[in-house]
Amino acid sequence: MASTTSGDVLPTGGGIFTSIPDLFFIPEFVFGGLVWTLVASTHVSPDHPLGWVMFVTIFCFVFTTLWFFLFLCGANQSSIWPALDTFYHFLAVVFYLSASVVLAYITVLKGWGININLGGNPVSASINGELLRIYRLDIAAVVMSYVATLLYFLHAIFSAIRWKRA
Template identity: 30%
Template structure:
């Protein structure tokens, strides 16, 4: 029963036929290793800019705002680290396929 069910459904598109339907087009960007590397670079640049803005805060900002910016910097670097790890595993998967 399992082989009949597996062969009776629709097949996954390959090559340029991926671009013919909208849902399949979304999977192209989701599994692209280059996309993950570029996104990790953007996250890193945003993290560095947020840290620079926090360091260069002038008088007039309250202590609470400073702590909120420190928390934003910490979370930005955590997200950057997670995205870099995801990009590395994406590259490993891409190389093995």
């Protein structure tokens, strides 16, 4: 793995592809993007909890992309960056964990045939046809969301270890 023995605080350029925790950037893009795509491809209902899921996925995708390019361009050489890296990834973990729990809860309700679209009043419906397709997409989104949470958690832990070494 690449080290930062040349006086650099964090790796830059191609070095981010050979160092832990920066190797987690690409899987975070992939799984976070999959959650975003899967949730967006279904009917986002109920609006309020799934709106939070959409906010988290878009927020983390955009900020991880920004973070990745800052690292790639070498703009991360100040001594504050290891702490900022750790803080951002722990924030992403908290956001993704909350979104994953909400998404799993809504998916379980859909699986039971409970639809809460009508002003918060639960309505039972059989799950078939289009509802079954949406339910399956939601299951995939839940799995991808928990994988993204795990990746952000690992990135945060390894960033914290790197920060304490610096």
